[in-house]
Amino acid sequence: MTMPERRAEDVIATVALLDPTERTLATLEREICNVSERLETRIRAEARLDNEKFAKVDREFELIERQRVEQKRDTKEAVDAALIAQKEAVREQTLASEKAIAKSEAATAKQIDALNASFTQAMAAQSTSLTDLKDRVVAIESGGQGRSYERNEHRLNTGQLTAAISAGLLAVSILASTLIAVLHK
Secondary structure (H helix, E strand, O other), X not given: OOHHHHHHHHHHHHHHHHOHHHHHHHXXXXXXXXXXXXXXXXXXHHHHHHHXXXXXXXXXXXXXXXXXXXXXXXXXXXXXXXXXXXXXXXXXXXXXXXXXXHHHHHHHHHHHHHHHHHHHHHHHHHHHHHHHHHHHHHHHHHHOOOHHHHHHHHHHHHHHHHHHHHHHHHHHHHHHHHHHHHHOO
């Protein structure tokens, strides 16, 4: 090859080497690959981060649900236990009330019997006292003793009779008020 031909090839080779379009395209292609790789890496990192966030939210929901279920179970158990305890307390209170009522009725019956016996004795004593007074009056009237003796005896008998009747009325009123008080308990 001749010199001018060689020079033309060198110029073409030099122009080819100095051609900015080919190098620019290669650089651009390399940069696009780099950007593409960085974008893919970033997208994968974001996806991983999102997955971790979703997993964390899911774990929190599971924990909240477990706590809710456990709290619901505990509440139900506590309410059931309280209801059972209340039923037992009512049963015990009913038994205690029945025993107290039976005891009170027995005591009231005893008091009424005692008051009846006391009243019967008081009435018998009053009856005896009245009979004695009648006998005295009959004896005085039939004995023909003096009028002054009769007046004195009559006054004495009237006083005793008044006292006996008052004592009888007092006993009856005490008995009646006691019976009323006992029956109102």
